[in-house]
Amino acid sequence: MDLTIFGQIIREKRNALRLKQEDLSLRSGVAVKTIHSIELGKGNPAIKTILRLFEILELDFIVVSAKSL
Structure with missing residues (x-):
């Protein structure tokens, strides 16, 4: 996955x-800091x-995985 x-x-x-990012942090x-890193494509x-x-975010893992390949 890219x-x-x-x-x-x-x-x-x-x-x-x-x-x-703060809203997503509170909800999730x-x-x-982790959300920020993920959005920059850093870390694992x-x-x-x-x-x-x-x-x-109501995302489907299969769809996102296909887009990231």
């Missing part, structure tokens, strides 16, 4: 929902973190 594209998808969906329980987020974000 983490840069993955981060871009997260950022675009968050922006489409008009959420700030994922630290703002745990599956638990990814699933929390996907739940809040």
Whole structure:
């Protein structure tokens, strides 16, 4: 999975929902710093973190994985 594209998808969906990183953090329980790193394509987020974000952002894991390949 290309983490840069993955981060871009997260950022675009968050922006489409008009959420700030802080809002997404509060709703998901994922630290703002972690969200920031993911959106920049840095780090290697745990599956638990990814699933929390996907739940809040209403993203489908299969679709995002296909776009990130």
